[in-house]
Structure formats: C-alpha cells, structure tokens
Amino acid sequence: MHNWLKIIGLKGLVSIQDLGRLSSQHLGFTAGGAADEYAFRFANSLLGNDQNNACLEVTLGQIELQATCDCFIALAGADCQATITQQSAPPQPIKNWHCHLLKKDQIITLHYPKNMLHSYIAVKGGLQSTLWLKSRSQSWVENELGFAGNILRAGDQVALNSKESSLWSLAQASQPSTSQADFYEEGLLHLRFIPSSLFLSLTSHQQKQFIEQSYVIEAQSNRMGYRLHGNIVLRQLPSTLSKPVSYGNIQLPNQGQPIILMKERQTIGGYPIFGTVIQTDLFRLSQKRPGEKICFIAFKLAQAQAQLAAFFQRFN
Amino acid sequence: MLVDHNISIQGNSENTVLIVWPEQICAKQHQAISHYQQLLKQQLGHFLLETVSSYNSLLVYYRFELISYEQFSQQLLTVWQSVPDATVISAITAKNTIEIPVYYGTEAGWDLHYLSRELALSTDDIIALHANTIYHAYALGFTPGFCYLASLNPSLKVARRSKPRFKIPKGAVAIAEQQTAVYPSSSPAGWHIIGQTPTSMFDLSHDQFSPTISPGQQVIFRAISYDQYQALGGIVVLDQQCITG
Numbered sequence: 001m002h003n004w005l006k007i008i009g010l011k012g013l014v015s016i017q018d019l020g021r022l023s024s025q026h027l028g029f030t031a032g033g034a035a036d037e038y039a040f041r042f043a044n045s046l047l048g049n050d051q052n053n054a055c056l057e058v059t060l061g062q063i064e065l066q067a068t069c070d071c072f073i074a075l076a077g078a079d080c081q082a083t084i085t086q087q088s089a090p091p092q093p094i095k096n097w098h099c100h101l102l103k104k105d106q107i108i109t110l111h112y113p114k115n116m117l118h119s120y121i122a123v124k125g126g127l128q129s130t131l132w133l134k135s136r137s138q139s140w141v142e143n144e145l146g147f148a149g150n151i152l153r154a155g156d157q158v159a160l161n162s163k164e165s166s167l168w169s170l171a172q173a174s175q176p177s178t179s180q181a182d183f184y185e186e187g188l189l190h191l192r193f194i195p196s197s198l199f200l201s202l203t204s205h206q207q208k209q210f211i212e213q214s215y216v217i218e219a220q221s222n223r224m225g226y227r228l229h230g231n232i233v234l235r236q237l238p239s240t241l242s243k244p245v246s247y248g249n250i251q252l253p254n255q256g257q258p259i260i261l262m263k264e265r266q267t268i269g270g271y272p273i274f275g276t277v278i279q280t281d282l283f284r285l286s287q288k289r290p291g292e293k294i295c296f297i298a299f300k301l302a303q304a305q306a307q308l309a310a311f312f313q314r315f316n
Numbered sequence: 317m318l319v320d321h322n323i324s325i326q327g328n329s330e331n332t333v334l335i336v337w338p339e340q341i342c343a344k345q346h347q348a349i350s351h352y353q354q355l356l357k358q359q360l361g362h363f364l365l366e367t368v369s370s371y372n373s374l375l376v377y378y379r380f381e382l383i384s385y386e387q388f389s390q391q392l393l394t395v396w397q398s399v400p401d402a403t404v405i406s407a408i409t410a411k412n413t414i415e416i417p418v419y420y421g422t423e424a425g426w427d428l429h430y431l432s433r434e435l436a437l438s439t440d441d442i443i444a445l446h447a448n449t450i451y452h453a454y455a456l457g458f459t460p461g462f463c464y465l466a467s468l469n470p471s472l473k474v475a476r477r478s479k480p481r482f483k484i485p486k487g488a489v490a491i492a493e494q495q496t497a498v499y500p501s502s503s504p505a506g507w508h509i510i511g512q513t514p515t516s517m518f519d520l521s522h523d524q525f526s527p528t529i530s531p532g533q534q535v536i537f538r539a540i541s542y543d544q545y546q547a548l549g550g551i552v553v554l555d556q557q558c559i560t561g
Contacts, residue, residue, distance in 0.1 A: 022377060023366045027525050028460040133525060145460065145501055147525075197326055241339060242455065242464075244368035244375035246332045268370055268457030276329040301327040305380050308330045 002159040003071070005056075005123065008107065009064035010154040016127055017057040017120075021135035025267045031247065032137040033263050035223060035286035036118050037279075038183050039077035041315045043122035046074040046099040046173055051315060053126025054136035056158070058119045061110040065121070067102050071165045072124040074099035076180075078116035078287065083109050097180055099173045116184075116287040125164025140223060141264050178314040188214055189288055191260075192299035192307075193250060193275040202234070209233045210274065211296050215258065219290040223264040225251075226285060228294065232256035237272045245269040248277040250296075262286065278304040280311050323396055325389045331365070331380045333389060335396075337372040341466050341494060343452040344402045349374060350532035351405050355395050363388065369531050370455040371464075413450060413534040416498060418489050419545035419552065420447070420511040425489075426555040427508035434474055443539060445469040446510060451496060453533045461500035461518040463529040468494050480506035485553035487513045489537065496537075498529075511537075514550030 007014065017040070020033025034040035034057055044053050056063075061080035075082055075096050083091035084100065085107045094100050094108075096119075102108055110119060129136045130149040138148045152158070199207065215230035235256030244267060245251070251259045251271040260277055261269070263286075277285070278299060285294065328334040337345055346369075353367050353374060365377040378388055399405075420443045422428045428439045435442065451465035458464075468491055476492045481504060484490075488499040490507035499505060500517030519526040529535055545552070 024525070025366055026368045026456060027527055028456045028458065028462055029525070132523075142460065144503075194327065194329060196328070197324070241341065241371040241373075242457070243334070243336070243370050243373040244457070246329050246334075246375060248329055266458055267368055268455055276332075279330055301330070301385055305330045305385070309381060 002128065003067065003069040003162045003165075004157040005071070005127070005160055006066050006068070006157040007063065007152055007154055008066050009062075009109075010152075011062035012058060012060040012110075012112070014056055014058045014063055015138040015140070015151045016054050016129045016148070016158065017137050018054040018126075018135055019052045020137045020263065021133045024133040024135075025244070027133075028267055029133065030139055030141055030264045030266060032135070032139045034118075034120065034137075035263055036077055036120070036283045038178075038180070038283045038311075039118065039287075040120045040122075042097065042178070042180070043074040043076040043120040044126075045315045046076070046097075046175070047072055047122055047124045048168070048172060048174060049122060049124065049126055053122065054129060055123070055127065056121040056152075058110055058121060059117055061112045061119060064107055064109045065102075066107050067104060067160065069160070069162060069165070070101060070103050071160055072099055072168055072170065073102050073108070074122040075119065076122075077119040078113035080110035080113045080119050082111070085109065099170065101170060115289075117289060118287060123160055123165075124168050125161025128159035128161055139264060141266075184284055184287065187293075189281070189284055189292070189294045190297050191277045191281045191285060191294050192297045192304065193248075193277045193281075194301050194304055195275040195298050196273050198237075198272055199274045206233055207298075211298065214293045214295045217288055217290050217292050217294065218257075221290055223262055225262050225265060226260040226288075228258045228260070230257070239270060240272065242268045242270040243273075245273070246276060248279060248282050250274040250277060260285065278307060280307050323393070325392055327385045327389070328375065331377055333376045333378065333385070333392060335374045335376065335392065339372060341371055341454065344406075345372065346452060346454055347405050347409060347532065348399055348402065351409070352396055352399050355399065356392070359395055360388075360391060363391075368457075370457070371466075409532070411534070413536050414529055416489075416513050416515055416535060416537050417540040417544070417548060418447065418511040418513050418537050419542060419550060420539050421542055421552070423554055424512040424545075424552045425510040426484075427490075428510055431472075431474060431491075431508055431510065435471065437471065442472065442510065445472050446491065446496065447537045447539050449536065451535045453529050453531050453535060455531055456527060456529075459499075459501060459503050460525060461527045462497060463517070463527065463531070463535075465496045465529070465535050466494050468496055470494075474508060476506040477508065480504050484509060485512065487515070487517075487550070488553075489513055500527075512545070512550060512552060514545060514548040
C-alpha cells in the first residue's frame with residue numbers, strides 16, 4: 001500500500017536520480033546518477049536517509065508537488081525560493097538546505113532559481129520508483145528504452161516509503177558537518193584535473209596554453225557532457241581506437257574544443273583524452289550554467305583521492 | 317604509469333585505472349584481454365566495482381579507499397604477467413559462434429544501393445562479403461547491448477555517414493570502417509544499414525539484462541529469405557525517406 005508524491009505542475013525538467021548504475025557500464029548502460037552529489041547527499045543526510053536513496057533532481061525549478069500523506073522532505077542545491085501552500089492560505093517560504101514536514105494535500109512549489117541549475121528533493125526513506133540493475137536513476141539518453149520508468153512529466157506520481165516516514169520526526173534531523181558556502185565556487189570555477197599520458201606528452205608551451213586560459217561553457221552542455229569554448233591548443237589529433245571513458249574525462253574532438261564527460265556519458269569514446277577532472281569539481285561544475293567560465297589546474301592523483309575521501313567523510 | 321613491453325597502466329581518475337595495449341584490432345590480443353579481465357574478477361574481485369573493455373583497452377573501477385593506486389596497479393601488472401599465451405587461451409576458450417539471421421533485401425538494407433555505388437560492388441557481392449564470415453566481438457557500448465564486431469572484409473570499408481540518421485529500427489544490421497554491428501534498439505545511427513535481423517540483442521528475463529553478444533565471443537551472419545524473416549517474427553521497417561522522397 002503506497003503513498004504518492006504527485007507532480008501537479010512542471011515547467012522545468014525533473015527525473016529520479018540516485019548514485020547511478022556504475023556496475024552496468026560493461027553492458028553499455030550509462031552510469032547516470034545525480035549530477036551534483038554534494039547537494040544530493042546533503043539532502044539525504046538531513047533526513048538520515050541511505051546515501052543512495054532516490055531523490056527528485058529538478059533542473060531550473062518550476063515544479064509543484066503534492067503528497068497523499070504527511071511526509072518529510074529535504075531541499076538542497078539551486079535555491080528555488082520554495083514555498084509550501086496549505087489550501088487557501090498564502091504560500092509559506094521554506095529554507096533551502098533544510099528538511100521540512102510536507103502535510104497531506106499541501107503543495108510545495110519551486111520557482112526558477114536565480115543561479116545554479118539542479119535542486120534535489122529527498123523524501124524520508126527514498127522514492128520507491130522502478131529499480132533497474134540496482135538503481136532507480138532515470139536516463140534521458142536511454143529514456144525510450146524505459147527500463148527505469150519513463151522520465152517524469154506533469155501528472156505523474158512517485159511512490160513514497162510510507163513506513164519510514166511514520167517512524168521519524170523533524171527533531172531527528174541531522175545537519176551534515178559541511179556548509180554549502182564552503183563547497184561551491186562563485187565566478188570562475190577552477191577545475192582540478194589528473195593529466196593523461198597524452199597531456200604529459202605535449203610540449204610545455206601547449207600544456208601552458210591549455211591551463212593558462214579560461215573557457216566558456218557552451219549552450220549545448222547537458223547531463224551527458226559540458227562543451228567548452230576557448231582558444232584552440234590542438235586540433236585534428238590522430239584518432240585512436242575507441243576506449244572506455246569515465247566521469248570527468250576531458251575529450252578533445254577534431255575541432256579542438258574540449259568536452260568534459262558528465263554523469264550520462266556513453267560508455268565508450270573515440271576522441272583523445274587530455275585528462276580527468278576530479279569528482280568534487282565535477283559536482284561543482286554541474287551547477288554552472290552556459291556562459292559561465294572555468295579554467296583547468298593540473299592535480300596529483302593521490303591528492304584527488306584524498307579530496308574525494310574527505311568529501312565522503314562530510315556525510316558520514 | 318606502469319609500462320610492460322605491451323601494456324600500459326595509467327591512473328585515470330580517483331577510482332579508475334586505464335590499461336592500454338598496442339593500437340590494433342586483433343582477435344588474439346583481445347582474447348588475451350578478455351581472459352585477463354576474467355582473472356582480475358577472480359583474483360582482485362574484492363577491490364573491483366566494474367571493468368569495461370574495448371578493442372585494446374580495459375577500464376578498471378576499484379575501491380580506492382581500500383588500496384593505494386601504486387599497490388593496485390602493481391597487482392594489475394602481476395595478474396597480467398600470469399596470463400598464458402595465445403595458444404593456451406584459444407584452447408581453453410569456449411568456441412561457440414553466435415549465428416545471426418539477416419534479411420538482406422534492399423528494402424531492409426537501406427544503404428545497399430548507396431554502398432553498391434560507393435564500393436563498386438553489386439549488392440549480392442556486398443552481402444556475400446558480409447555474411448558467412450566469423451567476426452570477433454570487441455566491445456559493448458554506445459547503447460545497451462550494442463556490440464562492436466570486426467573485422468570486415470577490406471572491400472567493404474566505408475566511412476561513417478557524414479550526417480547520422482535520426483532514427484533507425486531495432487534489429488538494423490550495419491557497417492562502418494572495419495566494423496559491423498546490430499542496433500539493439502531504435503536509435504540515431506551513423507553507420508550504413510545493409511539488412512535487418514529478427515533476433516533480439518538482449519534478454520530481459522529475471523530482471524537482468526543479458527546481451528546476446530558479449531566481448532570475446534564470435535559472431536557469424538547468415539542470409540535468410542523474407543518468408544524466413546517473417547516466420548522468425550521479423551517486421552521489415554522501410555526507410556521513410558525513400559517512400560516520401
């Protein structure tokens with residue numbers, strides 16, 4: 001017997017995301033998963049959820065939701081000036097980066113955020129949507145295959161974990177030992193990357209050209225990859241046989257403008273790879289909009305691992 | 317980066333190691349890679365999250381919190397050094413070849429006439445060169461269940477379409493460069509379609525995804541008639557542009 005969270009209004013984009021299906025890439029499935037793991041994990045942590053509990057990933061806000069029962073929700077990520085409305089009463093603003101009680105028939109509204117892109121709505125116990133290959137993540141790229149249910153549209157509803165909600169109270173809400181002000185970088189985003197053997201084989205002049213300029217994020221950027229525009233360092237590099245690619249790989253197609261592979265990348269790619277952006281910086285990158293700027297900084301693998309380990313620690 | 321005489325091991329990201337072999341499409345080399353992948357799962361399974369192979373490379377996802385990159389890459393090298401030579405692998409590898417029935421009629425093979433002009437071959441010759449040859453499966457990627465097969469007869473070599481098609485049917489059999497493949501689902505495609513198969517490229521029973529063709533296996537295409545195609549449940553999907561254009 002389920003309770004439901006219904007999408008009663010939608011102008012932005014929404015999908016169900018958890019940490020993805022990393023271990024199904026050998027079958028050709030995109031790993032997928034929440035674009036900004038900082039905000040995603042933060043929301044789950046507030047509610048004492050499992051870190052992999054499925055949430056709604058809302059892009060550019062503009063969504064209205066209603067639950068068929070009382071439930072605990074948490075909001076994190078882009079600030080959508082969210083409100084909760086009870087019947088004919090005026091909308092009450094609710095804080096981002098906090099959890100709230102959403103009562104039966106109340107409506108939660110997220111507006112268009114002034115900055116950043118993705119907001120996460122977590123529910124106590126996680127969303128109970130279709131599990132496919134151990135993940136509930138929905139894929140835009142694989143949507144037609146429909147394995148994890150089709151991506152949500154206005155009028156759709158998602159099942160809630162009623163049992164968990166009834167055993168909890170806001171007094172139990174925990175604040176992760178981290179502050180969002182410390183995490184995101186305003187203005188020019190510095191992307192630390194682990195150079196590939198290809199990058200290391202470039203002349204020091206070419207390496208400097210890559211690192212000593214800023215790039216603009218192009219409009220065609222999305223969950224599959226972020227396309228950048230800057231001064232061309234190299235073009236028409238000799239093509240090599242297609243290889244498995246990973247989250248954060250910096251590809252250099254023929255025309256010389258880099259692409260950073262994000263959560264919904266395909267599993268194999270034929271373009272040369274300059275290196276890999278570190279994961280915590282990819283979470284930051286996912287919240288940057290077209291027109292914003294980035295630059296690259298070479299980084300050591302061991303330091304990147306330390307950064308990621310420390311990141312996971314914030315939520316334990 | 318660790319380099320043995322024919323393998324390079326690179327720390328790609330926090331939790332992945334990229335292993336690259338000599339740049340060639342070679343079934344023997346790939347058999348060794350597939351065998352190595354199996355050994356890794358058996359011997360280092362407690363560290364592994366995922367392994368993805370391709371023509372001459374393997375990406376290994378590992379639990380970096382349990383082992384340092386230096387130690388892990390050393391273990392990867394040690395396992396590689398224990399891989400037997402090609403003849404031994406050949407002897408112990410299962411030899412069953414997967415047969416894929418294909419209807420090569422020109423209404424199913426949307427690009428047969430185009431290829432006939434490009435390659436200066438009759439459509440019958442193209443079909444004869446594509447079918448009845450054993451291909452090696454090198455990689456699963458692009459879309460779930462899509463398996464890259466090689467190598468085509470050199471007479472069939474043709475570059476990808478300059479403009480990919482927006483949509484091709486599930487079961488389309490296609491070629492590009494030295495590769496051939498079956499599209500497991502309707503999708504955009506940049507390869508040339510030469511026929512259609514009624515065989516599904518994956519099985520979904522028991523809530524699993526079992527691909528029909530996996531890297532390391534062998535595949536052969538067999539021509540069937542329109543009647544046989546229909547009897548196997550196939551429906552020929554026509555090129556809409558030919559109808560309206």
